[in-house]
Amino acid sequence: EVQLVESGGGLVQPGGSLRLSCAASGFTFRTYAMTWVRQAPGKGLEWVSSMSGSGGSTFYADSVKGRFTISRDNSKNTLYLQMNSLRGEDTAVYYCAKDRVEGGWYYFDYWGRGTLVTVSS
Amino acid sequence: DIQMTQSPSSLSASVGDRVTITCRASQGISNYLAWYQQKPGKVPKLLIYAASTLQSGVPSRFTGSGSGTDFTLTISSLQPEDVAAYYCQKYNSVPWTFGQGTKVEIK
Numbered sequence: 001e002v003q004l005v006e007s008g009g010g011l012v013q014p015g016g017s018l019r020l021s022c023a024a025s026g027f028t029f030r031t032y033a034m035t036w037v038r039q040a041p042g043k044g045l046e047w048v049s050s051m052s053g054s055g056g057s058t059f060y061a062d063s064v065k066g067r068f069t070i071s072r073d074n075s076k077n078t079l080y081l082q083m084n085s086l087r088g089e090d091t092a093v094y095y096c097a098k099d100r101v102e103g104g105w106y107y108f109d110y111w112g113r114g115t116l117v118t119v120s121s
Numbered sequence: 122d123i124q125m126t127q128s129p130s131s132l133s134a135s136v137g138d139r140v141t142i143t144c145r146a147s148q149g150i151s152n153y154l155a156w157y158q159q160k161p162g163k164v165p166k167l168l169i170y171a172a173s174t175l176q177s178g179v180p181s182r183f184t185g186s187g188s189g190t191d192f193t194l195t196i197s198s199l200q201p202e203d204v205a206a207y208y209c210q211k212y213n214s215v216p217w218t219f220g221q222g223t224k225v226e227i228k
Contacts, residue, residue, distance in 0.1 A: 035217070037165075044222040045157070045165065045208050050215075059215045062122075100170060106212045107155040109176065111164040 002026040002110045004096045009115030016086050016119070022079040022096030022112055030054070030074040033104040036081050038092035039114075048094070049081065052104050063089075086119045093117075123148045125211055127220035133228045140196040142223045144209035149189045153213035156185055156194045159222075160205045168207075169194065201227055 008020040022034070035050040049070040050059045058070055069082040079096055093116050097108035124147040134140050144154065152172035157165040167176045169185035172192055182197040196203055204227055209220040 037219075044206070045159075045210075045219040047210075047217045047219060050217065059217075061216055095164065097165075100167065100176075106217045107167065107170050107210060108157075108165075109167045111166075113164060 004112035006115040131224040
């Protein structure tokens with residue numbers, strides 16, 4: 001059974017940093033692209049960042065480019081999102097999502113339950 | 122960047138009604154479109170990919186159609202458990218943009 005479990009969220013002051021993790025199990029992690037999607041309170045879904053299975057390709061939304069860094073450790077089946085220079089508008093539930101098929105198609109068949117990031121002083 | 126616009130933003134329909142949600146891309150995206158359902162307080166669920174292919178386990182009352190710039194998600198007979206927000210998402214190229222969502226309620 002595929003499982004994605006996010007952690008690392010919390011309350012942080014504007015300008016601060018957080019590192020999110022997503023522990024994956026139930027599939028061959030290294031062969032699937034992985035993605036972070038966020039959802040601000042009461043709002044819709046926003047794609048944040050994606051990484052190919054090998055880690056050789058990374059993609060970022062303009063809203064986070066230069067501030068967030070996606071990475072993965074295929075030996076630990078874990079996806080990360082390092083978030084720096086956080087702003088109030090980064091407040092959201094952050095979901096980790098798995099590509100439906102191998103090879104990097106960037107639509108998602110499994111989602112974690114999410115971790116809440118709140119940026120506030 | 123290609124924008125994805127859904128309409129309506131919300132709708133209310135009776136049980137058994139046929140419901141149609143539209144997603145329009147500002148440029149052609151072939152059939153690189155997925156639809157998701159997010160029930161209140163729950164995680165998004167993939168319903169349809171490649172514009173019209175039903176994800177395994179999804180009820181057949183859900184259908185997707187379209188290509189290029191105009192796409193539709195149809196619920197042939199609305200059920201109480203279909204109360205949710207529905208999102209389209211393009212995946213032909215970066216950024217993998219979502220539509221703003223359509224909330225479906227029961228009248």
